[in-house]
Amino acid sequence: MNHDYLTVTALNQYIHKKFENDPYLSKVYVTGELSNWRKRPGHQYFVIKDDHSVISAVMWKGSFAKVKFEPEEGMKVLITGRVTSFAKSGQYQIYVESMEPDGIGNLYLAYEQLKKKLYAEGLFDENHKQIIPKYPKRIAVVTSQSGAVIRDIIDAVRKRDPHIQVVLYPAAVQGEGAAQEIAKQIENVNQNGNFDTLIIGRGGGSIEDLWPFNEEIVARTIYDSKIPIISSVGHQTDNTIADLVADQRASTPTQAGVIASPELTDVISNIRNLQNSLENSMRNLIKIDQQRLNHLQQSYVFQDPSRLYESYSQQADLLTDKLLSAFKEQLKQKENKLVLIRSKLAGSSPHNLLIDKQNQLKYLDANLKQNIKAIYSSKKDQLRNKVDALDHLSPLKIMARGYGMVKDSENHIIKKVTDVKIGETITVDLSDGNIEADVSKINQESGK
Structure with a gap:
């Protein structure tokens, strides 16, 4: 049976024509949230999303110049455009012709306010980020017990290194009280103290579903954690406060498991490569040292060692003569200085000063002894008077x-x-x- 096989280009071009010729897609009206928004100097490339789906969007420079407001990440908008495909990649997208604001949700405003607050306090600073250990033994995971997140993480870790232990700390990941549960489990992991890495996360969802990971209690608990934390919350297009505070962000739970664990075969291969490199380096060093030894053994130092110190012996003789000459000159200068000092000393003898000080010392000594006797006699009389008074008051007398x-x-x-x-x-x-x-x-x- 013969088949006409299409090239990838032909298939993408066929799909592109289908989009172009569909009258329902030539003019569409869509409402959603801006995501992956980053203002560019020319054409704008971003994503429109709601709670369950996303679509890539393109707005040409001329159309964007007509927009009168400043679009922001997460802003709800009303857009008009046409849907078609990009023939080169086969991806369909919406080409936006006009855009209007549709209001901003309270949760997003709260998210932005908390984000600015924590940024000002330094909770997002890179210098606070901890390094994820390369070779962990135990990994803790804070997520839902029934979700697919824990299974994806365990599967990813086991495929890479089955010796690593993964321990689940179950917590609600959406709804009332979920933020407190997540923060408490992060604290519990830190209190246990025997984990190398901590992963927190959940699957995708709306901003309401992901909100526990945008609450301040979770952000501050992540910041205070002594154990490095990998955050895997929502899809790649979602950004939460927990992602910003965490030491590293993963786009999916599987990627979180990959980041947290080394590939065992890669580690073993790397060790073997290092071993081979070390052995080769040692052989090369030995070879080089052997060559140096051979060269040294053939040098004149070993052939005729006396030649090594001939010049030094001559230099030593010259230095000895120079030293003796300098010593004699120094000695002569000192002798002259001594004669000068002796003549000055003879003119100002301390003998009379010494006699005067001795007489002064005798006077002070006699005066001191006299004062001691007077004080002793006074204190003795005071003691006798107080003893008599005490005896007079004694109840034994009465x-x-x-x-x-x-x-x-x-x-x-x-x-x-x-x-x-x-x-x-x-x-x-x-x-x-x-x-x-x-x-x-x-x-x-x-x-x-």
């Missing part, structure tokens, strides 16, 4: 005159009759001992 000190059973001094009760045992301390007595009667004077 007790010697016939007084006693009465205490209760708990050794408290009794001052009033109300301090004791009938039948209680009391102790009376006298000057030569004490007496224990039981209280049988209490007489209290009235009015006292």
Whole structure:
């Protein structure tokens, strides 16, 4: 059976004509969000998307010059244009003829505000980004337990290095409370402390679905993480705050697994290549050193070693003569200086000054001894007076005159009759001992 096979060019041109001749595609009205927007000096190339689909868009320089507002990433717009294909690549796209704003969603405004805030605080700075380890042993993944993300990451890692352990930390990735779950699981991974890399992510969706990864609590938890983080949120065209704060961004979960893990066969091959390179380098170094050794052995130094130090011996003799001459000159200068100093010293003898200082020292010594005796005598009298005063106040003196000190059973001094009760045992301390007595009667004077 014979078939007429088309070339790729012929097929793309045929599809292009189909688009060009379709009356429904010659004038279309589309609403959606601008994505991958970056203003260029000439023609504009970008993407129009909604919650479920995207389409590439082109706006020629002349048409864009008629736009009266400044388009921005994520802005909802109303566009008019025609849909056709690019024959060279076979990709279909919309050629935009006019564009009008259709308002900006609250979530996007919140996203931009938080983005500007965190940028000003330095959370996106490259100097804070951590390096993703090349040879991890354990990788933590924070994502949904039931989604395809964890399966894609595990498959990618196992294909590259089956020895790496992948541990799931399940968390809701959309809906109320999802941001708090994601942040908590990132903290849990850091608290465990035995992971090399952390991957966070989820599949694609609308800005509402991806919103937990745009919340401040998640951004700051990623920034505070001591473990390097790879963010894989949404599709390649989606950009979240988590992507900007993370140490590295992956366009898909599979790519995240590839970034986080080395190709085992590549590692082994690289080790073997390095081993071969090292062996070759060692052989070359040995060969070069052997050649140098042979050359040195044939040099005049080994053939006639005395020639090596002949010039140095002659130079040493010259330097010795020069040194002796310089030494004699220095010695002569010092002798002259010594004679001059001796003559000056003889004119200003310190003998009289020494005698004066000795007399002054004797006077100060006698004065010091006299002051010490006076202070000692004064302090001795003060001590004697205070001892007499203390002895005069001693309760033992009072007790010697016939007084006693009465205490209760708990050794408290009794001052009033109300301090004791009938039948209680009391102790009376006298000057030569004490007496224990039981209280049988209490007489209290009235009015006292």
